[in-house]
Amino acid sequence: MxxxxxxxxxxxxxxxxxxxxxxxxxxxxxxxxxxxxxxxxxxxxxxxxxxxxxxxxxxxxxxxxxxxxLINVTGFFRDTSAWQRLRELVVPALLDQKPTGRPIRVWSAGCATGEEVYTMAMVLAEEMGIDQFRDRVKIYGTDLDDKALQVARTGVYADRTLTDVPIDLRETYFEPLDNGHSFRRDLRRQLIFGRNDLTRDAPISRVDLLLARNTLMYFNTEMQLNIVRRFHFALSDPGFLFLGKAEMLLNHSDKFVPVDLRMRLFRKVRPAHHDDRAPWPVTGTADDLAARPPTLVSVALAAGPVAQIVVDAAGNLALANAKAESLFNLNPRDVGRPFQDLEVSYRPVELRSVIEQARHDLGPVELREVIWHRAGLPERGVFDVSVVPMLASGTLVGVGIHFCDVTRYRTLRTELELANGQLEQAYEQLQSLNEELETTNEELQSTNEELETTNEELQSTNEELETMNEELQSANDELQHINDALTARTIQLDEVNTFVSSVVRSLGDAVVVLDEELRVAVWSSGAEELWGVRADEAMGQALGGLDIGLPLDPLVPRLRAALTDGSDPLQAVDGLVLDAVNRRGRPAPLTVHLSHLRTEDGAVHGLIMVMNVLTS
Incomplete structure (x- = not known):
């Protein structure tokens, strides 16, 4: 445009x-x-x-x-296979999730003249039973067209509209009327129709099943997104959505998942919930821990997995746990001896200077990865050594020495370093491959974007085609009504033509109707028989131009006079006998009778000429 x-x-x-x-x-x-x-x-x-x-x-x-x-194209059980899948998959799940006695709410958005609302009512009544349907079900039908809603409220449909309703359902749920069939009154009370604009009115809430068949396809993409959000809000959890065959919900996987994508049946996605976790229980206080007996403390120290040695302020061995005794060949008799006299003071590492440094600085000293080749063992040990001054009320009371065995970690690190060298070589190869993959990925991303664009265009085209299909169906319905009217008019016209033909045949041997220019408008079968000229040859021709055995010289002036002065046409030909010749060339004397051809207001616009052959 x-x-x-x-x-x-x-x-x-x-x-x-x-x-x-x-x-x-x-x-x-x-x-x-x-x-x-x-x-x-x-x-x-x-x-x-x-x-x-x-x-x-x-x-x-x-x-x-x-x-x-507002194209109101709908019908009972429209797309029969889709309704069958709804009955097989959705309705049983819908009934199972509802406790006995709880109400079931259904919303048909864009219900037009109501056929699909009544279809849904029949499906639920068949599954639940009529009594349960009356007690539990409410079906809401909404549309923008007040005229269509009025048709839906009456619930009266012509016989032609009910052709897709199975005979057993028609007999069960419809009552015959003079002009069609009416839906049962006792079940009709469960159906509520009203006007609702999907683009701005609030949706009906807490519905278990929502029908919006071929409704979304009339809206643009932005409005479709807003309406789908309203539908998601309207549905209970879980709830089901039934769309038309042109509607896919491709970009709404966070809100709906397909139950049967081909039949456009979807289920609402449950919102994610995170379970609350109870805090870790606390079973003791600081006072409880302080009150525990000294024996427990000493046992815990002795059983520790790290070798620990304590040297008192005088430089004597004050304590060694079980791990230290085993590792450095210490025994209880060594407790109290000067630490510098013990082998552990210089092997695996010189500790005496380190202890002095810790005493002087009053801070911990760390020695990393101290290697110790122990006699009698094929493998070397690797330790991290920590020398920590021990203070009580600000006074140095001793030094704690911890030996943490990191042999396993050192071995792993060495192996990792070797593996890392190999990985670096592989990394270079992978880097090259990665660059190729990135290039390929960019191409695939570009292709994917093109496919998504194409898919959206196809979806839009599909919706547009479906819209045009419904428009054509609507136009076809209008043409059908026109065709029915034309058929009735044709039957009436045939009856009139038959009657007129009978009248014409009864008027005389030959009947000719002339217009104001004396051109032939009607040429009866008697005239065909008398003169041998067919009706299609005579129609529209001037009477004076026909090659027939009728003497026109005395007749034509009388005909013109009857048209011109409007006098009685019978007087114009009164007593006139013409010596005519029939189609076989034989004499056929005849009399002529004239009458005016008049319009509804009485104006003369032609002549009716009746000719009777005189018998000898």
Whole structure:
């Protein structure tokens, strides 16, 4: 559309919103343009400005426009296979998740004239039983079209509309009327119809099943996203969504997961919940720990996995745990001896200077990865040594020495260093491969984006085609009604033609109807038989131009006089006998009778000429 056309089109949408409260800005623009263009073509209007002026002058055109924009194409058990899957997969799950006696709520959004609402009622009543249906079920049908909702509320449908309803269901749930069938009154009370604009009105909440079949496809992408969010809010947890065959929910996997994607059945995604974790129990206080007996402390020290030695302030061995005794060949008799006299003071590492440093600095001294080749053992040991001054009330009372065996970790580190060298070589190869993979990944990403774009375009095209299909179906219904009317009119016309033919045959041997120019308008079968000229040859020809055995010289002036002065045509030919010749060339004297052919207001616009052959 040109910019001026777009502005006029937008002005038209604003007029609809401001004067009638219908906001079509969230609908697909191409569909609106196509439907409005159809109305303009019917009215023979050239542009949107002219159509806007017409709407302001003739308010009744709003109704016809809304009937065109709000395409109410629906039917009972529409897409039978989809309804069958709904009955097999969704309805049993829906009933199982509801405790006995709890209400079941269903919402049909965009219900049009209500056929799918009544279809849903029959499906649930068949599964639950009629009594349970009456006690537990509420079905809400909403639409934007008040005229369609009025049809839905009455629940009366023509026989042709019910052709897709199985005979047993038709007999169970519908009552015959003179003009069609009516849905059962006792079950009709469970169905509630009302107006709802999906683009701005609040959704019906706490519903267990939501039907929106071929409704989303009329909206643009942004509005579809908003409506799907409303649907997600409206559904209970879990709840089910039943869409039309053109609607996929490809970009809403965080809100709905497919139950049967081909049949467009979806289930609401449960919100994630995190279980609360109880805090770790505390079974003791600081006072409890301080009150524990000294024996427990000494046993814990002795059984520790790290070799520990304590040297008192005088430089004597004060304590060695079991691990230290085993590692350095110490025994209880060594307690009290000067530490410098023991082998552990200089092997595996010189500790005497380190102890002095710790005493002097009053801080810990760390020695990392001290290697010790112990006699009689094939493998060397590696230790981390910590020398820590021990203070009591700020006074140095001794020095603690801890030997942590890190042999295993040193071995692992060495192996890791060797492996790391190999990994560095492999890394270079992987780096090269990674660059190739990154290039490939970028190409795949680009391809994926193109595929996603193509998929969205295909989805949009599919929705557009489905919209056009419904428009064609709506037009087909209109044409069917017109065809039925034309068929009835044709039957009436045939009956009239038969009657007229019978009258014409009864008037005389030959009947000819002439217009104001004396051209043949009707040429009876008697005239064909008398003159040998077929009706298709005579129709539209001037009477004087026909090659027949009728003497026209005395007749034509009388005919013109009867048309011109409007006198009694019988007087114009009174007593006139013409010596005619029939198609076989034999004499056929005949009399002529004339009468005027008049319009409804009495004006003469032709003559009826009846000719009877005189018998000898």
């Amino acid at each position: 040109a910019s001026e056309e777009e502005r006029e089109f937008d002005d038209l949408l604003v007029l609809l919103k401001e004067t009638r409260g219908f906001d079509f800005t969230g609908y697909k623009r191409n569909t609106l343009i196509r439907r409005i263009a159809r109305r303009m073509e019917t009215l023979k209007l050239r542009d949107y400005g002219e159509y806007r002026d017409l709407l302001e002058l003739e308010p009744e055109e709003f109704t016809r426009l809304f009937d065109s924009l």
